[in-house]
Amino acid sequence: MRDIVTVDTGHERYDILVGPGLLADPAAWAGLPKAALAVVVSNTTVAPLYAQQVVQQLGTRYARVTQVTLPDGEAHKDWATMNLIFDHLLAEGADRKTVLFALGGGVVGDITGFAAACFMRGVPFVQLPTTLLAQVDSSVGGKTAVNHPLGKNMIGAFYQPRRVLCDLDTLATLPPREFSAGLAEVIKYGPIADMAFLDWIEAHLDALVAREPAALAHAVRRSCEIKAQVVGADEKEAGLRAILNFGHTFGHAIEAGLGFGEWLHGEAVGCGMVLAAALSARLGGVDEAFVRRLTALVRRAGLPVQPPALGAERWLSLMRMDKKSEAGEIRFVLLDAPGKASMRPAPDALVTDVLRAHGG
Amino acid sequence: MRDIVTVDTGHERYDILVGPGLLADPAAWAGLPKAALAVVVSNTTVAPLYAQQVVQQLGTRYARVTQVTLPDGEAHKDWATMNLIFDHLLAEGADRKTVLFALGGGVVGDITGFAAACFMRGVPFVQLPTTLLAQVDSSVGGKTAVNHPLGKNMIGAFYQPRRVLCDLDTLATLPPREFSAGLAEVIKYGPIADMAFLDWIEAHLDALVAREPAALAHAVRRSCEIKAQVVGADEKEAGLRAILNFGHTFGHAIEAGLGFGEWLHGEAVGCGMVLAAALSARLGGVDEAFVRRLTALVRRAGLPVQPPALGAERWLSLMRMDKKSEAGEIRFVLLDAPGKASMRPAPDALVTDVLRAHGG
Incomplete structure (x- = not known):
C-alpha cells in the first residue's frame, strides 16, 4: 500500500512515494536516472540502520555504488561537511550523470541536495528521508542549503530531487525528541492552509505519537500534498x-541565538508558531482562543512553548538576518485567519511585547 | 557608440552592452534591479583602477553601496575566497534583493556569480568584465564556479546575470600577457562556428594587439553574438x-597539472586548441594545413603552442576528471570541419600520439 504525491513546478515534475517498506521494494526504485555511479550520502546515525538495504537496491541498477558518511547534526550543516x-x-x-541519494534527516537532505546542485553545476539526486521532519517538509520542494555562522540556510539553491521515497518504517527508529520535532512541521500545515487537517491532528495526536501506521501514513501524505501544492x-x-x-x-532566531x-x-519551529500565532492575534488575524488551542497542541506534541530569554535586542537583530527580511525590516508569516497565512512586517514594539509576554 | 547583444535562454533575457566609456555612462546603468544595497566585488588589481567610478554610478541608484576586494588570481578561485x-x-x-556587481576578470565574475547564485538561494548580479577574456567569454552565458583542488570549475551553478557591461576602455590597462590570453577565446569562435570571423581575426590581429578601438569593438561584439546564440x-x-x-x-589539464x-x-586554451585541432586532423575533420594555420595564429597572438611535458599517464588522468567525461571516457570538442565542432570521445592511443608529437 503506497500513496503517490506529484510535485510539478512547471519545468520539473517528480513523485513523492509514501508508504511502509519502500526502501526494500524494488518497484519504488524503478525508472531512476541511469548512470555508471550512484553515491549514497548518509550520516553516522542513519547509515548503520539503512545504508545496507539502499546499497543493495542500487547495486541492481548501477555498475558502482559508493557511500559517504557525514557527521550527524545541525552543527555540521556547513561547507566543510559538504566538501566531504x-x-x-x-x-x-563521478561525472555529470552520477546520482546522489540522500539517506537521512533534514540536514543530510539539505547538504546532499545543495552538493548535487553545485557539483559540476548540477547532478541528479534522490531524497530518502528517514525522519518525520524530512518526510513532511524538508525533502520536498527543492530547498537546499548549508548554514553560515551568521545565519541558518544562508547559502543554498532551489534544486529539485528526481524522486522522494518516504519509507514510513524508518520512523520506528526515530528518537522521541526527533519525532516531536517532526510533528511541529505537520501541525504547521493546519494554521496556514487546512483547518480540517488541524482538527484531524488534534484527534489523532495520540495515535501519531504511538506511531500507528495508518495515522503516520495520513499525516505524511497530507503534509506532502499541501507542500506540493504550494x-x-x-x-x-x-x-x-x-x-x-x-x-x-x-524559530531561526532561537536556533541561531x-x-x-x-x-x-x-x-x-514549534515554539516559533506559538509566538507567530500570538503576534497574529495582536494584529487581529486570529483570537486568543486560537492561540491557546495551538499552544496546547504544540505542548501535547512534546515541543517547547516558552522561548529562550535572549533579550529583545538580540531577538530583533537575529530576526533581521532572516532571509525574508528586506531593507532591515523583519517580515513574519502571520495568520490572517485560521487556515490562512501571509507574509508581512510587524511593528518592532508589538514583536517585543509578544516576546516579553512569553518570557523571551 | 555602443552595440547591444541580447542573450535569451527562454526563461531569462538580458543585454550585453559593448562600447567605450560604459562604466561612466549613466545610460548604461539605467533600469537595473532596485534594492537598498549594492555590493561591488572586485580584486586588489582592478579595484584601484575602476571601483571608484562604479561606486559613483551606483551611488545615484542605491541607498547604500559597499565593496568587497578579493585577492587576485586563479589560485584564489576557491570556496574560501567566495566566503569573503x-x-x-x-x-x-544584505537581503534577497541586494545586487552584486562583479568588477574584474573571469575569476571575479565566476566567484561573484556563484556567490549570487547561492546567497539566500539567489540574488541578482551584474557583470562588469574588465579583461578581454571575461568580455568575450566568461561574463556571458551564466556559467559560474569555483575550483576544487581536484578540478577546475567543479563546484558551481548555471546562473544568469541581469546585464553585462563590456567597457572597451578597461582593456587599455590590461597587461599584454592577459590580453593575449583573451585572444585565445576570441580565436576559438572561428574554428567552431564562423570561419569568416577567423579570416577577420587573421587580417586584424595586429590592430587587435595594438588595441585599436574599432578592431576591439568588432572582436568583442562578434564573440558575444556567437556565444549568445549558442x-x-x-x-x-x-x-x-x-x-x-x-x-x-x-587546457584544463594543463592548468590543473x-x-x-x-x-x-x-x-x-590557446595551446589546447592546437592540440584539439591536431586530434581533429587525425580523425579527418580538418587537414594539416588547417592545423598549421590555427597554430600560426595562436602563436602570433602571443600564446604558447607547445604543451608542458606532463607525461601521457598524467595527461589522461587529468582529462578524465574533466566535467565532459562520462563513465571515465574523456570527451573532446573536435572539429568536424572548419567552422563546425561537436563533442566526442577519442581513442586514448590517438590522444597520446598527438601529445607525444607536440612534446607533451
Missing part, C-alpha cells in the same frame, strides 16, 4: 511559498 | 553548448 561529498565524488571519478504554485518563493515558514522567523543544534529545528 | 563575499553580505545586512540554444550544456569548450579539455595560476586560462 565533493572530495568523495572527485576521488571516485511549491507547485511558487517554486522560488516569490510570494505564496513563504507561508511554509510559519513559525520560522522566531542558542547556537545551531542546541534546540532541534522542529522544536524551535 | 558571504561574510561581507551578512555583516552588511547559450540561447542550450543554456545548461545538454549538447551544443559544449562546443564553446574547444581546446578546454587539454601545473597548478592553477601557473599558466593563464587563455594560454592553456
Whole structure:
C-alpha cells in the first residue's frame, strides 16, 4: 500500500512515494536516472540502520555504488561537511550523470541536495528521508542549503530531487525528541492552509505519537500534498511559498541565538508558531482562543512553548538576518485567519511585547 | 557608440552592452534591479583602477553601496575566497534583493556569480568584465564556479546575470600577457562556428594587439553574438553548448597539472586548441594545413603552442576528471570541419600520439 504525491513546478515534475517498506521494494526504485555511479550520502546515525538495504537496491541498477558518511547534526550543516561529498565524488571519478541519494534527516537532505546542485553545476539526486521532519517538509520542494555562522540556510539553491521515497518504517527508529520535532512541521500545515487537517491532528495526536501506521501514513501524505501544492504554485518563493515558514522567523532566531543544534529545528519551529500565532492575534488575524488551542497542541506534541530569554535586542537583530527580511525590516508569516497565512512586517514594539509576554 | 547583444535562454533575457566609456555612462546603468544595497566585488588589481567610478554610478541608484576586494588570481578561485563575499553580505545586512556587481576578470565574475547564485538561494548580479577574456567569454552565458583542488570549475551553478557591461576602455590597462590570453577565446569562435570571423581575426590581429578601438569593438561584439546564440540554444550544456569548450579539455589539464595560476586560462586554451585541432586532423575533420594555420595564429597572438611535458599517464588522468567525461571516457570538442565542432570521445592511443608529437 503506497500513496503517490506529484510535485510539478512547471519545468520539473517528480513523485513523492509514501508508504511502509519502500526502501526494500524494488518497484519504488524503478525508472531512476541511469548512470555508471550512484553515491549514497548518509550520516553516522542513519547509515548503520539503512545504508545496507539502499546499497543493495542500487547495486541492481548501477555498475558502482559508493557511500559517504557525514557527521550527524545541525552543527555540521556547513561547507566543510559538504566538501566531504565533493572530495568523495572527485576521488571516485563521478561525472555529470552520477546520482546522489540522500539517506537521512533534514540536514543530510539539505547538504546532499545543495552538493548535487553545485557539483559540476548540477547532478541528479534522490531524497530518502528517514525522519518525520524530512518526510513532511524538508525533502520536498527543492530547498537546499548549508548554514553560515551568521545565519541558518544562508547559502543554498532551489534544486529539485528526481524522486522522494518516504519509507514510513524508518520512523520506528526515530528518537522521541526527533519525532516531536517532526510533528511541529505537520501541525504547521493546519494554521496556514487546512483547518480540517488541524482538527484531524488534534484527534489523532495520540495515535501519531504511538506511531500507528495508518495515522503516520495520513499525516505524511497530507503534509506532502499541501507542500506540493504550494511549491507547485511558487517554486522560488516569490510570494505564496513563504507561508511554509510559519513559525520560522522566531524559530531561526532561537536556533541561531542558542547556537545551531542546541534546540532541534522542529522544536524551535514549534515554539516559533506559538509566538507567530500570538503576534497574529495582536494584529487581529486570529483570537486568543486560537492561540491557546495551538499552544496546547504544540505542548501535547512534546515541543517547547516558552522561548529562550535572549533579550529583545538580540531577538530583533537575529530576526533581521532572516532571509525574508528586506531593507532591515523583519517580515513574519502571520495568520490572517485560521487556515490562512501571509507574509508581512510587524511593528518592532508589538514583536517585543509578544516576546516579553512569553518570557523571551 | 555602443552595440547591444541580447542573450535569451527562454526563461531569462538580458543585454550585453559593448562600447567605450560604459562604466561612466549613466545610460548604461539605467533600469537595473532596485534594492537598498549594492555590493561591488572586485580584486586588489582592478579595484584601484575602476571601483571608484562604479561606486559613483551606483551611488545615484542605491541607498547604500559597499565593496568587497578579493585577492587576485586563479589560485584564489576557491570556496574560501567566495566566503569573503558571504561574510561581507551578512555583516552588511544584505537581503534577497541586494545586487552584486562583479568588477574584474573571469575569476571575479565566476566567484561573484556563484556567490549570487547561492546567497539566500539567489540574488541578482551584474557583470562588469574588465579583461578581454571575461568580455568575450566568461561574463556571458551564466556559467559560474569555483575550483576544487581536484578540478577546475567543479563546484558551481548555471546562473544568469541581469546585464553585462563590456567597457572597451578597461582593456587599455590590461597587461599584454592577459590580453593575449583573451585572444585565445576570441580565436576559438572561428574554428567552431564562423570561419569568416577567423579570416577577420587573421587580417586584424595586429590592430587587435595594438588595441585599436574599432578592431576591439568588432572582436568583442562578434564573440558575444556567437556565444549568445549558442547559450540561447542550450543554456545548461545538454549538447551544443559544449562546443564553446574547444581546446578546454587539454587546457584544463594543463592548468590543473601545473597548478592553477601557473599558466593563464587563455594560454592553456590557446595551446589546447592546437592540440584539439591536431586530434581533429587525425580523425579527418580538418587537414594539416588547417592545423598549421590555427597554430600560426595562436602563436602570433602571443600564446604558447607547445604543451608542458606532463607525461601521457598524467595527461589522461587529468582529462578524465574533466566535467565532459562520462563513465571515465574523456570527451573532446573536435572539429568536424572548419567552422563546425561537436563533442566526442577519442581513442586514448590517438590522444597520446598527438601529445607525444607536440612534446607533451
